[in-house]
Amino acid sequence: MVPAPVVPSYDGHGLAGVLPSVLASLGVGTGPVELPPARRAVVVLVDGLGLELLRQRKGHAPYLRSLLAEARDLTAGFPSTTATSMGTFGTGLPPGAHGLTGYQVEIPGEGRLFNELSWEDGPNPERWQPEQTVLQRSASAGIATTMVAPGYFDGSGLTRAALRGAMFRGSEDLGGRVAAALAAVRSAPRALVYLYWGDLDRTGHVHGCESWQWGDELEHIDRELRRLGEQLPADCSLSVVADHGMVDIPLEARTDVAHDAELRDGVRLVGGEMRALQLYCEPGAAETVLATWQARLGEQGWIVSREEALTRGWFGPVHERVLPRIGEVIAAFHAPIGVVDSRVMRPVILGLIGQHGSMTSAEQSVPLLHLPAAGSD
Incomplete structure (x- = not known):
């Protein structure tokens, strides 16, 4: 008997609702998830941190485990792959609207595939994905909006398509990105900082998500996110989310x-x-x-x-x-x-x-972990 797929939600139960809801908590627009108000916010996307994996390996992550009781179970979207999820996360729209519909897709009329993750020999990103991003909305509202990621993300095709609109701060290691996020969020009375970390996904691809190496990387992430959470201004919230889960395929x-x-x-x-x-x-x-x-x-x-x-x-x-x-x-x-x-x-x-990519719960289910702002800074 064929099981039913986990059909994605593209509202408050899905990845599309995260950034609009965080922005609404800062007083801009509305979002499908009601979050406590804050003056500043940091959103961390840990590539590949599926909710099922986090629950299975929570012994490696005491800080994230402390937030699990209140975690929201979201769906990533289809396909559950980084390029598509970044489009959904960055625009607040489903793939059928933002148009980043897969890892490798055909460019209509050209009879060839292009990779939406690397964007090598791809079309103009702003024409391929013309909808306004949430980061653009944030910056237009006068909020200091920053993206913290590896340097090669600055001006990349996927960044321009899905995450354009933010000031960029580059760092290659997670400790450096945490420091950059803290500096950015402290630099303005109203701020939104997005931090990306991809090494958990990379480790899972190479060694498997059931490997000891995956657990070690999760421990590293947990230590740095604890440091981030403990050093945020009192009026700043922290949200941790993922773009998809993962399964091991022999x-x-x-x-x-x-x-x-x-x-x-x-x-x-x-x-x-x-x-x-x-x-x-x-x-x-x-x-x-x-x-x-x-x-x-x-x-x-x-x-x-x-x-x-x-x-x-x-x-x-x-x-x-x-x-x-x-x-x-x-x-x-x-x-x-x-x-x-x-x-x-x-x-x-x-x-x-x-x-990853399919509609099993292991691939689709991602957490939204939220630490509310403690109060006025």
Whole structure:
């Protein structure tokens, strides 16, 4: 029996509601999650910190564990991958509106894939994602708005598309980012600081999210976030969130479309990633491709047409400009398997252990941990 997918929410129960709600707590606009008022706020996004993983490994994170009792269980969005989640987090909109619809997607009319994470040879970011970001709204309201991340994020395609509007402070280590966030939030009477940390996700990809290395990295994050929380001004809140969870997929549990003629037949491009594929089909071949993939993999995943995915609300309401970016057939898996295409996926990606993208609770469920402002500074 095929289990039901965790269909994402794109409101107060989803990642889209986080930044608008934090901004509303600062007195700007409204948000779907009611948070206590504050004058200043720091929002930390820990890449790959799924709620199920945090609960399973909470012994490594005493500080975050202290916030778990009041944690909100949010859905990341579909696909549960960083580029799409950053679009949802940064704009407060579903993927069907902001248009960052996957890890690798086709540029309509060009017949080629581009990677929305690296943005290598990608389209103009502001045209690809023209909607106003929450950070732009914050800065326009007179709030000192800062993004703290690795230096190469400054002016990158994904930053320009999903997170434009903030002043940028770069630092390569987490301790440096905590120091930069503290300096930024102390520099103005009204401030919003967004801090990104990606090494937990990287560790999970390379070693697996069940590895001791993942636990060690979580301990490191927990120590630094404790330091951040203890040194914030009294009128400053702290929110910790993630962009997706993760599952470990054995190397032997992967099928390569490049070496599977049946799965390859009628497929023009294989987009997405191994847990959430988007198949761009040859003209007139979509129904046959759908039937073939359902027959082969239907007991291990949710294999649907683009139209059915839209009806089910996987991407939220989809704008006309975004529709051609989504593959005609969607294949997301609940079983611990993956499907790859070695013709378009880099070898280093093919060898990663930890994976995400699908609609299992392990991949979809992310925490919103919130430490309210203590009072006036």
